[in-house]
Amino acid sequence: MKNTGVTLVELLVVLAVASILLAIAVPGYAYLAGTSRLAAVTNDFVAALHLARSEAIKRGMRVTVCKTRNPQAAAPACDAGAAWEQGWLVFVDGGTRGAFDSNDILLRTQGRVAGVIFTPPQNYSRYVSYLPSGTPQGSGNLANGTLSLCATGSRRDIVINNAGRLRLVTGTC
Numbered sequence: 049m050k051n052t053g054v055t056l057v058e059l060l061v062v063l064a065v066a067s068i069l070l071a072i073a074v075p076g077y078a079y080l081a082g083t084s085r086l087a088a089v090t091n092d093f094v095a096a097l098h099l100a101r102s103e104a105i106k107r108g109m110r111v112t113v114c115k116t117r118n119p120q121a122a123a124p125a126c127d128a129g130a131a132w133e134q135g136w137l138v139f140v141d142g143g144t145r146g147a148f149d150s151n152d153i154l155l156r157t158q159g160r161v162a163g164v165i166f167t168p169p170q171n172y173s174r175y176v177s178y179l180p181s182g183t184p185q186g187s188g189n190l191a192n193g194t195l196s197l198c199a200t201g202s203r204r205d206i207v208i209n210n211a212g213r214l215r216l217v218t219g220t221c
Contacts, residue, residue: 082200132166
């Protein structure tokens with residue numbers, strides 16, 4: 049009867065080849081995961097801006113996207129000291145501009161996003177509002193600006209023009 053199996057040398061060769069392949073694949077996977085996370089967060093933020101613009105036009109009222117530290121709170125609030133990556137609120141802004149008041153209508157919340165850094169321009173440092181005409185207005189009262197999002201060396205810029213339309217630009221951090 050013949051014994052079947054592998055020798056110690058064969059096993060070591062297979063482990064060496066597997067280790068080399070794994071060492072090549074892991075950094076590529078980390079980059080892929082980071083760029084996928086960046087794309088997902090960018091898409092979520094763009095969707096929030098599109099929702100704000102369309103609701104402002106539909107309702108004939110200002111709709112605001114603001115940053116917040118705790119979007120899941122019972123009474124969420126806009127927070128000028130928060131970072132965009134901590135979360136944001138989309139709401140019909142009928143009261144104080146850029147502040148979520150008791151009579152405002154909350155449309156959507158977004159919780160903390162991990163692994164992505166937002167770099168807003170001064171104009172959008174606190175919030176982005178859309179007027180009933182669909183034009184944007186930031187906390188600096190200007191219409192246009194570019195928000196940059198970075199993760200694992202990749203960058204996505206959300207460029208908002210004077211009419212409120214968005215476009216994406218890719219680059220490196």
